[in-house]
């Protein structure tokens with residue numbers, strides 16, 4: 072069963088607004104990537120399409136929403152080019168499967184499911200036109216209709232005005248639910264027309280509960296590397312090859328050793344990844360190394376010792392106080408370089424040597 076972990080009180084507020092007839096026709100749920108946003112949107116969809124009008128979770132309506140098969144639940148999500156119609160419909164089967172396997176689906180995991188190498192996720196103009204068309208038809212069951220749109224920040228600017236029109240001219244019994252991970256990238260005209268619902272970030276508790284059946288060291292490692300992005304942790308656990316965890320470990324080991332030929336090799340491997348994947352990898356590295364430093368300073372005995380590629384204990388002891396600041400500074404400026412389209416290999420090479428110095432406390 073899909074559930075939210077740290078936003079049950081928010082769900083109660085939404086339920087209250089719905090049952091008292093006060094739910095706005097356009098809702099904007101904001102949450103971190105791979106956190107409670109999508110599960111919360113699904114719960115709200117159940118509420119609106121439930122045959123008992125309670126989101127009971129057991130009626131035919133709720134069951135069909137849970138499987139993403141309700142005819143009045145329209146799904147829009149970011150896609151890559153190359154599909155037959157250029158709309159989300161081309162990838163609906165994959166989306167259903169990915170979401171049912173991982174209801175906390177994060178953009179990176181989704182991108183890796185459907186993209187070949189450098190393809191970026193986006194919501195094209197055609198998809199918004201498709202939506203307009205779908206909404207011009209009557210509801211299949213004659214009751215409420217829901218439009219669940221994941222990542223409005225991925226909508227092409229040229230399509231934003233069409234979207235605005237959908238929000239500005241509400242249709243009877245039609246509810247729009249946006250789930251955004253980057254509110255700052257949305258047009259203020261869209262923001263101001265939606266009821267905002269802010270999700271609290273996930274805590275270690277969510278990881279503890281979600282992976283309750285797993286070994287302690289695996290749980291600790293997933294939390295250490297991915298928190299608060301539970302969706303990425305689920306993907307990593309299901310298929311470690313998709314998350315570059317091996318590459319991350321390889322990069323860190325190479326930086327630790329500091330051999331120039333090996334550094335050039337790993338930099339080439341990193342630079343061949345899609346830009347978004349490199350960003351994710353660097354953010355993850357920062358997170359991981361900062362936590363490693365914390366463990367080291369606290370002299371806590373991390374029970375997460377090994378998950379194939381990464382020896383947590385070894386790596387975290389490499390993060391010494393003198394180097395900790397340098398690590399944060401180095402990876403931070405590497406991220407900024409990426410944003411500014413500075414030559415990637417140059418930036419990564421520089422970062423690798425800086426990390427080497429940091430690990431050696433120089």
Ligand SMILES: [Zn+2]
Nearest residue numbers: 121127130133
């Ligand atoms: Zn129900």
